Amino acid sequence: MANCLVAQSGGPTAVINASLAGVIRANQLNALYDKVYGGINGVEGVLEGKLYDLTDLPGAEIELLKQTPSSALGTCRYKLKRGNDADFERLSEVMEAHNIDTMFYIGGNDSMDTVDALSEWAANRGSHLRFIGIPKTVDNDLVPVDHCPGFPSAAKLACQITHATRLDYDAYTRPEVFVLETMGRDAGWLAASCCTTGDVDLLVLPEVDFDKEAFLTQVQKKMDESGECYIVVSEGAHYANGSYISAGESANDGFAHAVLGGAAQTLKSMIVDAGIAPRGVVQDLSRAARSSNFCQSLVDVTEAYELGLSAHMRSADPQFTGMVVGVRRGEAPDGGYNAEYFAGRASEFANYVRTFPAEWILPDYQGITEEALAYFRPLIAGEPKLLYANGMPATITPFNRR
Amino acid sequence: MANCLVAQSGGPTAVINASLAGVIRANQLNALYDKVYGGINGVEGVLEGKLYDLTDLPGAEIELLKQTPSSALGTCRYKLKRGNDADFERLSEVMEAHNIDTMFYIGGNDSMDTVDALSEWAANRGSHLRFIGIPKTVDNDLVPVDHCPGFPSAAKLACQITHATRLDYDAYTRPEVFVLETMGRDAGWLAASCCTTGDVDLLVLPEVDFDKEAFLTQVQKKMDESGECYIVVSEGAHYANGSYISAGESANDGFAHAVLGGAAQTLKSMIVDAGIAPRGVVQDLSRAARSSNFCQSLVDVTEAYELGLSAHMRSADPQFTGMVVGVRRGEAPDGGYNAEYFAGRASEFANYVRTFPAEWILPDYQGITEEALAYFRPLIAGEPKLLYANGMPATITPFNRR
Numbered sequence: 001m002a003n004c005l006v007a008q009s010g011g012p013t014a015v016i017n018a019s020l021a022g023v024i025r026a027n028q029l030n031a032l033y034d035k036v037y038g039g040i041n042g043v044e045g046v047l048e049g050k051l052y053d054l055t056d057l058p059g060a061e062i063e064l065l066k067q068t069p070s071s072a073l074g075t076c077r078y079k080l081k082r083g084n085d086a087d088f089e090r091l092s093e094v095m096e097a098h099n100i101d102t103m104f105y106i107g108g109n110d111s112m113d114t115v116d117a118l119s120e121w122a123a124n125r126g127s128h129l130r131f132i133g134i135p136k137t138v139d140n141d142l143v144p145v146d147h148c149p150g151f152p153s154a155a156k157l158a159c160q161i162t163h164a165t166r167l168d169y170d171a172y173t174r175p176e177v178f179v180l181e182t183m184g185r186d187a188g189w190l191a192a193s194c195c196t197t198g199d200v201d202l203l204v205l206p207e208v209d210f211d212k213e214a215f216l217t218q219v220q221k222k223m224d225e226s227g228e229c230y231i232v233v234s235e236g237a238h239y240a241n242g243s244y245i246s247a248g249e250s251a252n253d254g255f256a257h258a259v260l261g262g263a264a265q266t267l268k269s270m271i272v273d274a275g276i277a278p279r280g281v282v283q284d285l286s287r288a289a290r291s292s293n294f295c296q297s298l299v300d301v302t303e304a305y306e307l308g309l310s311a312h313m314r315s316a317d318p319q320f321t322g323m324v325v326g327v328r329r330g331e332a333p334d335g336g337y338n339a340e341y342f343a344g345r346a347s348e349f350a351n352y353v354r355t356f357p358a359e360w361i362l363p364d365y366q367g368i369t370e371e372a373l374a375y376f377r378p379l380i381a382g383e384p385k386l387l388y389a390n391g392m393p394a395t396i397t398p399f400n401r402r
Numbered sequence: 403m404a405n406c407l408v409a410q411s412g413g414p415t416a417v418i419n420a421s422l423a424g425v426i427r428a429n430q431l432n433a434l435y436d437k438v439y440g441g442i443n444g445v446e447g448v449l450e451g452k453l454y455d456l457t458d459l460p461g462a463e464i465e466l467l468k469q470t471p472s473s474a475l476g477t478c479r480y481k482l483k484r485g486n487d488a489d490f491e492r493l494s495e496v497m498e499a500h501n502i503d504t505m506f507y508i509g510g511n512d513s514m515d516t517v518d519a520l521s522e523w524a525a526n527r528g529s530h531l532r533f534i535g536i537p538k539t540v541d542n543d544l545v546p547v548d549h550c551p552g553f554p555s556a557a558k559l560a561c562q563i564t565h566a567t568r569l570d571y572d573a574y575t576r577p578e579v580f581v582l583e584t585m586g587r588d589a590g591w592l593a594a595s596c597c598t599t600g601d602v603d604l605l606v607l608p609e610v611d612f613d614k615e616a617f618l619t620q621v622q623k624k625m626d627e628s629g630e631c632y633i634v635v636s637e638g639a640h641y642a643n644g645s646y647i648s649a650g651e652s653a654n655d656g657f658a659h660a661v662l663g664g665a666a667q668t669l670k671s672m673i674v675d676a677g678i679a680p681r682g683v684v685q686d687l688s689r690a691a692r693s694s695n696f697c698q699s700l701v702d703v704t705e706a707y708e709l710g711l712s713a714h715m716r717s718a719d720p721q722f723t724g725m726v727v728g729v730r731r732g733e734a735p736d737g738g739y740n741a742e743y744f745a746g747r748a749s750e751f752a753n754y755v756r757t758f759p760a761e762w763i764l765p766d767y768q769g770i771t772e773e774a775l776a777y778f779r780p781l782i783a784g785e786p787k788l789l790y791a792n793g794m795p796a797t798i799t800p801f802n803r804r
Binding site: 012077167288 | 414470471478479558567572575599685689690693694696697779782783784793794
């Protein structure tokens with residue numbers, strides 16, 4: 001029997017390790033592969049032959065892995081580029097050297113494009129190597145899934161911090177604005193999810209070109225009405241000409257994406273400068289939002305784990321390559337939420353950005369529609385029973401640090 | 403029988419409502435007072451006669467109150483100043499008008515000074531009015547207690563975010579620094595608590611005058627050794643001349659304290675400008691740290707509630723005024739942590755700032771001693787069984803918003 005390889009790529013999430021746990025556990029339940037190797041630090045480490053044998057990871061460690069945030073194998077920003085035959089050859093060499101015929105790649109849009117490119121390349125040269133994708137991204141911007149593992153937990157934390165900071169804000173009588181900033185470069189899913197708790201007065205998304213005058217008019221109106229204005233802004237919010245509203249520095253993350261941040265600070269200054277409120281408080285969720293283990297959504301961690309199982313199980317079919325597993329929204333007999341698992345061509349997942357639907361956005365920064373709320377609610381439902389040690393949710397030592 | 407009044411002041415915490423719940427519940431268990439009035443928005447609202455009858459708050463609401471973060475009565479930044487007889491007269495009028503003879507005031511240093519000043523004023527004029535303090539502050543800077551309600555939960559959240567963001571940081575191979583900023587104007591308790599998880603490389607406290615050169619030498623050393631440097635900085639960190647290292651704007655919070663923030667950003671820029679790392683990530687805990695309900699410490703919420711009970715119970719003694727209840731650290735038969743409740747003169751609590759002990763600070767920004775870790779560990783222990791609704795810890799509608 002051949003072996004398999006599983007690696008993680010892109011930004012960590014709260015449940016990306018649950019998908020990893022799913023692949024490892026599935027092979028313990030039905031050993032389609034002799035060994036399950038973990039690729040250290042994504043393709044970057046794999047190209048250097050850095051593998052970690054996960055085959056016999058004890059059940060107790062698998063349980064802790066499911067509740068360990070961030071990427072336990074380590075991640076990378078390095079992109080296997082379409083047409084970069086040298087990298088593809090090198091990857092192929094590493095896989096052959098370890099008798100690996102199947103690679104599971106857990107990642108976002110870019111990684112799903114890598115899965116597509118690699119399987120195409122393998123097909124073109126008649127190689128038996130297979131490449132299978134498992135999606136994750138807190139941005140929730142993948143098609144054709146209902147949502148992406150990692151997003152529900154990020155949304156749950158964002159909702160909890162929104163509600164807690166709103167209560168903190170509400171404790172005061174003095175006039176000030178509150179501005180919460182979330183991740184979300186091109187898609188405002190995470191920012192929009194904050195509206196689920198009913199605490200948000202104004203919402204600024206990347207999907208709507210920012211109109212300073214119109215926005216300040218709404219802030220003034222809220223302050224006049226209630227003396228309060230709680231605002232949520234997505235880091236990627238921008239003007240009609242495409243320039244980001246954030247005043248922050250610009251850097252580059254290796255994927256030729258601008259590094260954002262500072263939109264909340266900019267909005268606060270804008271409001272104070274306009275004389276609408278004498279002061280404001282800024283809260284930037286930043287990294288805390290994407291890989292916390294203390295606010296995992298039970299729906300999310302369950303689905304992430306089961307997608308890992310599903311990818312492994314489907315790979316029993318030797319034709320299963322260039323495919324990605326995903327979740328669609330089905331309906332339970334009682335009308336409630338029910339996850340339906342499917343698999344689709346990686347090309348359908350790769351390089352499309354699913355933005356927050358225009359028809360779900362209320363005009364004048366007033367938040368989101370009832371339909372949008374109905375979309376979010378079941379995703380943040382339920383809490384896993386976390387194992388604690390010393391007052392903290394217990395975690396495992398990441399494999400890239402062993 | 404007379405009535406009593408309970409009010410909250412200063413910055414909210416994760417458990418300040420548990421102390422409020424304790425006062426309300428104690429009176430349901432033993433009605434020392436006919437009515438328990440809540441003062442809306444601290445003394446500010448009380449002076450305007452804004453009271454809310456809490457006497458018969460149902461048990462189910464009391465349970466939710468214990469897990470509702472922020473100040474459910476609302477708070478204020480208004481300070482009843484020593485010698486401001488007009489305010490004292492007005493307060494006395496409001497209390498007499500509602501047949502209130504005892505006021506419980508839940509707050510920090512400033513509020514404990516208010517309790518002291520009010521009881522002194524009442525004694526001087528032979529008034530029967532009594533003033534009793536219940537401490538809270540996330541800054542943990544009160545004497546003569548072991549620790550302050552609110553701090554353990556803030557520390558627990560800070561530890562959880564430290565660990566989660568450290569795992570996120572560790573997932574990458576690229577050279578960058580991570581800088582986490584916590585609240586802590588004059589005392590570095592909250593920043594120091596982040597070391598409890600073993601994740602912090604360098605710690606910058608207000609207790610040690612900041613030496614840029616010495617600090618950058620340590621950052622360089624960590625980067626050379628491991629390619630990583632995870633830094634925690636307290637917002638109040640400052641140079642020997644007293645100027646804050648934060649580059650942020652300066653405002654005023656009404657208590658003549660500068661409004662801080664931006665220390666982490668400053669350190670990051672310093673490191674990048676020095677060419678030690680090409681980039682850095684900044685995480686500011688900001689408001690999220692102080693009033694989250696999803697990371698309450700069981701020790702904290704229990705003690706905050708019991709301090710509310712204790713203040714009420716001790717007030718059965720008609721001489722009990724100008725006093726503050728608090729917790730000292732005792733030892734359980736098994737050598738473990740055990741809270742001991744006591745009461746002391748408000749003057750002993752007021753206006754002293756207990757900074758983080760110098761003997762607990764390791765040189766060269768290397769963190770804290772084993773003794774300090776032993777202090778923190780029991781405080782973050784245990785998690786209350788939270789009641790959830792719609793995927794969120796359930797909360798009550800604040801009384802100042804009803």
